[in-house]
Amino acid sequence: MKKVLFLQNIGNSYGGVWFVNKTIAEELIKKNYDVEILSIRDSHDNITLEHDKKLKVSIVNKKNLWEITHFEDIKNKLIHMKLFSAIKLSLKKIKDEFFLKKDYNYVKKYIIKNKFDYIVTSHYQVLDCIPKKYLKKTIHEQHTSFETSISHKGTKKAFDKYNGKIKFLWLSKKSCELAKKNGYINSTYIYNPIKFQCSSKANVFKNKKLITISRLSSEKRIDLMINIVNEIFKDKELNDWTLEIYGEGNLKKQLLNLNYDRNRIKLMGLTNDSKGVLMNSSINLNTSSFEGFSMGILEACECGVPTVSFRFGEAIDEEIINNKTGIIVTQDDIANYKKQLVSLMKNKDMLEKMSINCKKNSEKFNITNIIKEWIKLFNNI
Numbered sequence: 001m002k003k004v005l006f007l008q009n010i011g012n013s014y015g016g017v018w019f020v021n022k023t024i025a026e027e028l029i030k031k032n033y034d035v036e037i038l039s040i041r042d043s044h045d046n047i048t049l050e051h052d053k054k055l056k057v058s059i060v061n062k063k064n065l066w067e068i069t070h071f072e073d074i075k076n077k078l079i080h081m082k083l084f085s086a087i088k089l090s091l092k093k094i095k096d097e098f099f100l101k102k103d104y105n106y107v108k109k110y111i112i113k114n115k116f117d118y119i120v121t122s123h124y125q126v127l128d129c130i131p132k133k134y135l136k137k138t139i140h141e142q143h144t145s146f147e148t149s150i151s152h153k154g155t156k157k158a159f160d161k162y163n164g165k166i167k168f169l170w171l172s173k174k175s176c177e178l179a180k181k182n183g184y185i186n187s188t189y190i191y192n193p194i195k196f197q198c199s200s201k202a203n204v205f206k207n208k209k210l211i212t213i214s215r216l217s218s219e220k221r222i223d224l225m226i227n228i229v230n231e232i233f234k235d236k237e238l239n240d241w242t243l244e245i246y247g248e249g250n251l252k253k254q255l256l257n258l259n260y261d262r263n264r265i266k267l268m269g270l271t272n273d274s275k276g277v278l279m280n281s282s283i284n285l286n287t288s289s290f291e292g293f294s295m296g297i298l299e300a301c302e303c304g305v306p307t308v309s310f311r312f313g314e315a316i317d318e319e320i321i322n323n324k325t326g327i328i329v330t331q332d333d334i335a336n337y338k339k340q341l342v343s344l345m346k347n348k349d350m351l352e353k354m355s356i357n358c359k360k361n362s363e364k365f366n367i368t369n370i371i372k373e374w375i376k377l378f379n380n381i
Helices: 016-031 071-079 082-116 124-129 132-135 146-150 153-162 172-179 222-232 252-254 273-277 296-302 334-346 348-365 367-380
Strands: 003-011 035-041 056-061 118-123 138-141 167-170 187-189 209-213 240-244 265-269 282-288 307-310 326-329
Touching: 003 016, 003 056, 003 124, 016 035, 016 296, 016 348, 016 367, 035 082, 056 082, 071 082, 071 172, 082 172, 082 187, 118 132, 124 138, 124 153, 132 138, 146 172, 167 348, 172 187, 209 222, 209 273, 209 296, 222 252, 222 265, 222 334, 240 273, 252 265, 265 367, 273 296, 282 296, 282 334, 296 307, 296 348, 307 334, 326 334, 334 348, 348 367
Parallel strands: 003 035, 003 118, 035 056, 118 138, 138 167, 167 187, 209 240, 209 282, 240 265, 282 307, 307 326
Antiparallel strands: none
């Protein structure tokens, strides 16, 4: 039985990385693989994650949070003559690095002891946990786009350090092509899988509900979404439509302070039933400034719910077939976003046609197809 380790930085946390790793891991278990998800730190969110009992899920350090102090932070304090704060940050950096090194050493020994056949890393930081002789068995799955990744100094430094030593796995064909063009030759791509299947599709015109299931963080720009929809809802022809926003995040308080129609635009909190939520919806909204590969779009597609989205990055054309499974709007063209969304909300025939197209297009993201690509990747290592 082949042993697979998924290694991530934070456990006990809802998010795309967890659900992707969990979905792939549980499918591999069905294929007779021995699979484990190991996290360096706990999120301290007191969340109980549901998963197959055969899947081992554990955390190295449940006490310390995932906190990394950067030299840039210390430098900025010194520039602004805040000497005490700079000293305090420096001591914190030393302390953070001490405990992180301790955790990394534990993981190295754990990998050697358990003799994993394949290691899948989800964050560039944990690449330093991999023993040298296991690098050739390591697949680094980058959960953001290539352009976003390479613009981050820490990510690029790690990529350059491990280039030629590990396999880079991207979420889209376009990201993979850009990676190879920029010298990361040992790259490939596999689409994210949809974590559920639907035998039917949503009644999109009857539901009359806009939806988003998203982390409430700055790059998702839910505040922009609320402002756009609040303006649209002034149209009397759309007075029976609503918007439901599912998710949690550090911007929740800020969103609650916005001025909008609270009877029709609602923050619903977390949901464990994205399938049920989407099956009672009409149009999925995405206002992100960037995405790696949006799980929300894939899940909506499986339920026959088209997406209206800004052009968030290199993967969007592989997730949305423009004017067939959704509508792609030039980034930050708010006026056109409103126009396209209103047009779709009012056009029953177009909405129904897109819904049918979504259901057909979602087949390529089905876990039964995606897992074949993962097994092929393992066999080629």
